[in-house]
Amino acid sequence: MLLQQPCPCGSGATYDACCGRMHRGAVAAATAEELMRSRYAAYAVGDLDYVFRTWHPRTRPDDLAPDPGLTWTGLRVTDAGADWVEFVASFTRAGAPGELREHSRFERRAGRWMYVDGDVD
Numbered sequence: 001m002l003l004q005q006p007c008p009c010g011s012g013a014t015y016d017a018c019c020g021r022m023h024r025g026a027v028a029a030a031t032a033e034e035l036m037r038s039r040y041a042a043y044a045v046g047d048l049d050y051v052f053r054t055w056h057p058r059t060r061p062d063d064l065a066p067d068p069g070l071t072w073t074g075l076r077v078t079d080a081g082a083d084w085v086e087f088v089a090s091f092t093r094a095g096a097p098g099e100l101r102e103h104s105r106f107e108r109r110a111g112r113w114m115y116v117d118g119d120v121d
């Protein structure tokens with residue numbers, strides 16, 4: 001991942017100026033939507049440590065394994081509130097395109113936004 005490439009979250013900014021800042025711990029996500037975008041970008045660049053760190057301890061899995069057959073190809077946030085986000089994430093798996101539609105819920109914990117869980121359509 002080159003820092004000056006467009007951020008995978010689709011913001012139009014460079015990865016370094018967008019979700020890369022959160023992945024390297026320079027800043028924390030200010031809103032649930034920003035956290036959701038940064039978690040998508042973390043999946044896209046393979047930063048599963050960030051995905052784990054931003055997952056609420058109450059609901060997160062014991063460990064996260066990479067899925068080498070899966071490539072994330074785009075994100076569209078379709079709606080968002082203070083503590084929830086609806087989005088469509090595009091991917092290819094073994095060369096075949098697919099989409100994930102999810103309504104995700106977030107909570108602030110010790111001043112930081114964390115992913116709690118989500119309903120997949």
Ligand SMILES: [Zn+2]
Binds near residue numbers: 041
């Ligand atoms: Zn981004």
